[in-house]
Amino acid sequence: MRIAVVGAGVVGLSVAWRLAAAGHDVELHDDAPGQGASHAAAGMLAPAGEAWFGEEELIRLGLAGLRQWPEFAARLGEAAGLDVGLRTEGSLLVGVDDADAATLDQVRELLSRHGVDTEQLTRREPRRHESGLAPGLRRVVLTTADRSVDNRLVVQALQRAAAAAGVVLRGERVDVDGRGVRTRDGDAVQADAVVVAAGADLRAVRGLPEQVAGAVRPVKGQILRLRTESELVTHTVRGLVRGDAVYIVPRADGELVVGATSEELGRDVRVTGDGVYELLRRGIALVPGLRECEFVEAIARSRPGTPDNLPLIGPVDDGVFVAGGHYRAGFLLAPTTAEAILAYVEGRPPPEEIAGCDPARFGLAPVQTAPGAFGGAYGRKTEAEAREETI
Amino acid sequence: MRIAVVGAGVVGLSVAWRLAAAGHDVELHDDAPGQGASHAAAGMLAPAGEAWFGEEELIRLGLAGLRQWPEFAARLGEAAGLDVGLRTEGSLLVGVDDADAATLDQVRELLSRHGVDTEQLTRREPRRHESGLAPGLRRVVLTTADRSVDNRLVVQALQRAAAAAGVVLRGERVDVDGRGVRTRDGDAVQADAVVVAAGADLRAVRGLPEQVAGAVRPVKGQILRLRTESELVTHTVRGLVRGDAVYIVPRADGELVVGATSEELGRDVRVTGDGVYELLRRGIALVPGLRECEFVEAIARSRPGTPDNLPLIGPVDDGVFVAGGHYRAGFLLAPTTAEAILAYVEGRPPPEEIAGCDPARFGLAPVQTAPGAFGGAYGRKTEAEAREETI
Numbered sequence: 001m002r003i004a005v006v007g008a009g010v011v012g013l014s015v016a017w018r019l020a021a022a023g024h025d026v027e028l029h030d031d032a033p034g035q036g037a038s039h040a041a042a043g044m045l046a047p048a049g050e051a052w053f054g055e056e057e058l059i060r061l062g063l064a065g066l067r068q069w070p071e072f073a074a075r076l077g078e079a080a081g082l083d084v085g086l087r088t089e090g091s092l093l094v095g096v097d098d099a100d101a102a103t104l105d106q107v108r109e110l111l112s113r114h115g116v117d118t119e120q121l122t123r124r125e126p127r128r129h130e131s132g133l134a135p136g137l138r139r140v141v142l143t144t145a146d147r148s149v150d151n152r153l154v155v156q157a158l159q160r161a162a163a164a165a166g167v168v169l170r171g172e173r174v175d176v177d178g179r180g181v182r183t184r185d186g187d188a189v190q191a192d193a194v195v196v197a198a199g200a201d202l203r204a205v206r207g208l209p210e211q212v213a214g215a216v217r218p219v220k221g222q223i224l225r226l227r228t229e230s231e232l233v234t235h236t237v238r239g240l241v242r243g244d245a246v247y248i249v250p251r252a253d254g255e256l257v258v259g260a261t262s263e264e265l266g267r268d269v270r271v272t273g274d275g276v277y278e279l280l281r282r283g284i285a286l287v288p289g290l291r292e293c294e295f296v297e298a299i300a301r302s303r304p305g306t307p308d309n310l311p312l313i314g315p316v317d318d319g320v321f322v323a324g325g326h327y328r329a330g331f332l333l334a335p336t337t338a339e340a341i342l343a344y345v346e347g348r349p350p351p352e353e354i355a356g357c358d359p360a361r362f363g364l365a366p367v368q369t370a371p372g373a374f375g376g377a378y379g380r381k382t383e384a385e386a387r388e389e390t391i
Numbered sequence: 392m393r394i395a396v397v398g399a400g401v402v403g404l405s406v407a408w409r410l411a412a413a414g415h416d417v418e419l420h421d422d423a424p425g426q427g428a429s430h431a432a433a434g435m436l437a438p439a440g441e442a443w444f445g446e447e448e449l450i451r452l453g454l455a456g457l458r459q460w461p462e463f464a465a466r467l468g469e470a471a472g473l474d475v476g477l478r479t480e481g482s483l484l485v486g487v488d489d490a491d492a493a494t495l496d497q498v499r500e501l502l503s504r505h506g507v508d509t510e511q512l513t514r515r516e517p518r519r520h521e522s523g524l525a526p527g528l529r530r531v532v533l534t535t536a537d538r539s540v541d542n543r544l545v546v547q548a549l550q551r552a553a554a555a556a557g558v559v560l561r562g563e564r565v566d567v568d569g570r571g572v573r574t575r576d577g578d579a580v581q582a583d584a585v586v587v588a589a590g591a592d593l594r595a596v597r598g599l600p601e602q603v604a605g606a607v608r609p610v611k612g613q614i615l616r617l618r619t620e621s622e623l624v625t626h627t628v629r630g631l632v633r634g635d636a637v638y639i640v641p642r643a644d645g646e647l648v649v650g651a652t653s654e655e656l657g658r659d660v661r662v663t664g665d666g667v668y669e670l671l672r673r674g675i676a677l678v679p680g681l682r683e684c685e686f687v688e689a690i691a692r693s694r695p696g697t698p699d700n701l702p703l704i705g706p707v708d709d710g711v712f713v714a715g716g717h718y719r720a721g722f723l724l725a726p727t728t729a730e731a732i733l734a735y736v737e738g739r740p741p742p743e744e745i746a747g748c749d750p751a752r753f754g755l756a757p758v759q760t761a762p763g764a765f766g767g768a769y770g771r772k773t774e775a776e777a778r779e780e781t782i
Contacts, residue, residue, distance in 0.1 A: 270685045270686075272682065273617050273671055273675065273681040273682045273683070273686050274683065276686045280664055280667060284668060291668065292663065292664070294662065294663060294664075295667045298686055298689075
């Protein structure tokens with residue numbers, strides 16, 4: 001099939017690569033490829049560290065997503081000839097005062113209900129695990145479930161892998177037009193299916209059902225990058241500083257990512273005094289050595305939020321699919337999303353774990369996607385191809 | 392005369408412009424013109440706000456320097472066709488706690504001894520003067536003596552004015568070689584005199600007497616630029632936050648400069664987590680609205696410190712002059728320095744106020760610079776020119 005993918009962030013790239021690897025002809029459209037939220041992200045693959053009350057479905061989805069990553073990272077590294085910096089130390093969940101500790105105790109219970117083991121470190125253990133942690137933290141919990149990757153290396157590797165698999169990148173902004181796309185100059189690009197993975201820009205892509213585009217809102221995130229020559233921490237440190245959240249993600253090359261704000265400010269992507277100050281204040285409270293690090297970058301991007309914090313993955317119109325609304329979990333859920341979109345496009349049942357991600361859940365009439373509908377709805381397959389599938 | 396000036400920061404540019412305007416042939420050498428400390432500076436012309444105990448000579452020099460600025464800014468603006476953003480509101484000296492207030496009371500006495508009027512604002516006045524000030528500050532003192540300029544506009548204007556006056560900029564690194572200079576490629580540039588205004592790089596310029604080059608050390612300064620659309624403050628705010636110093640310099644275009652650290656770290660110009668955090672913490676304590684401002688830039692540069700915090704202005708060898716070591720007062724003292732160097736080069740007595748700036752004070756044998764020595768020591772003037780001078 002000929003498939004147009006809109007958006008070359010981590011999700012769009014993963015989808016495009018997966019589709020092309022499965023034998024489809026893929027064109028990927030983005031006027032600023034890799035420069036959206038994927039460029040700012042911390043690269044946390046941390047369903048445990050990110051677990052929050054009332055988000056049971058997202059936790060399950062995240063844990064399922066994480067299970068895809070070891071193989072995904074290995075295949076990606078091989079295809080791109082580039083190590084994406086997968087770290088397996090896990091997360092330290094830390095709290096500064098008694099109230100933070102009480103919250104973390106509840107998070108432990110929540111994780112336990114999802115089968116995630118955690119270990120509360122005793123008074124002297126934390127700084128043995130991580131000499132960079134501040135002294136006197138009220139609670140330190142270790143979970144080895146979480147992972148992290150270098151987001152920019154992942155994007156770079158996906159670009160290489162996708163290109164090697166035959167994906168053609170078009171540096172232009174497009175809208176959905178039937179099963180294909182149309183550039184802002186009016187040139188139509190015919191295709192058999194279109195997958196929109198436009199992140200926080202989903203609302204700006206014309207030609208999508210209003211209920212889908214309208215379900216995604218931009219959520220501003222500010223994030224810092226610092227650098228040290230000596231290794232400051234090895235785990236992702238996820239903490240509460242008297243109720244204020246922050247995380248610190250270390251890279252093997254000495255980079256430390258400190259994030260991130262979540263601000264309901266529309267399309268504003270200005271870095272602010274408050275954003276930088278608060279991230280440093282909270283980060284330094286957990287890892288004082290951040291003071292000595294080089295301050296490399298402060299950046300802000302819009303992430304695609306949804307009303308229930310779950311992504312939108314699936315069909316929204318005849319031959320039109322969405323892979324969006326990944327909010328804080330774009331990297332974590334990219335492999336799962338790619339597999340799901342491949343299944344949808346090919347008319348196979350998608351992985352069970354994305355059951356909660358139906359884009360129709362915000363008021364769209366359900367779109368016919370049952371197995372077997374493929375031929376009728378989106379099919380351009382030859383009889384030979386169809387026969388092959390049934391073998 | 393043909394004069395080589397080494398260093399195209401605010402001091403070197405001012406010197407080069409002044410010399411060229413007086414009719415000399417000037418070549419200005421710098422491999423990164425305008426990109427040193429002058430690029431990072433806040434542009435404070437604040438001998439009152441910067442006054443400190445034990446620096447009587449520097450205060451006098453600064454007050455004399457400030458008196459040059461209105462005319463200098465006017466001439467510069469005219470020559471360059473560019474307004475350099477001279478602000479005349481003055482400084483608010485503020486203290487957060489009782490100890491800060493006590494320090495400010497002593498600073499008021501110090502300023503009073505130098506004839507600088509200050510006014511202690513009563514409880515309600517400060518926020519009437521500046522609605523952007525934090526509530527509850529222990530002490531707020533107004534001095535209308537201080538000024539500020541936009542440092543980058545001044546550098547840009549000086550570049551234009553110097554070029555218009557005939558100064559030729561050579562984008563190369565040079566050392567002193569006799570009365571001229573020599574490039575690192577070994578090309579000699581003959582001149583009748585050389586003026587070294589290399590800022591914190593003075594020590595790296597070969598061919599200077601060791602006692603002079605060695606008197607200048609790099610002092611690292613980190614500084615932030617933020618931006619707001621509404622005017623947050625109109626005065627320079629210079630404060631103590633429980634003993635920690637910070638200043639905030641507003642520009643007419645909404646830029647706010649928050650500075651600056653002073654770190655004895657050699658040539659290190661890395662921006663650090665600590666630098667950014669501390670400047671924001673202190674700045675926000677005085678002007679909370681900094682939180683809402685856009686965070687535009689964090690930058691670090693080396694400033695040229697001297698053992699007594701006074702600059703080095705004058706002859707150091709036959710036909711060799713230094714205009715350096717201006718530390719935190721490069722902009723404030725640039726006009727005075729330019730006049731002094733012109734006088735020295737032309738064999739006239741320099742302005743009285745720079746008496747304390749003799750570069751010989753750190754162990755160099757005094758250099759012959761008495762009026763009348765010009766012809767013998769540095770002269771290449773024609774008889775006609777010499778005659779003209781006596782008229």
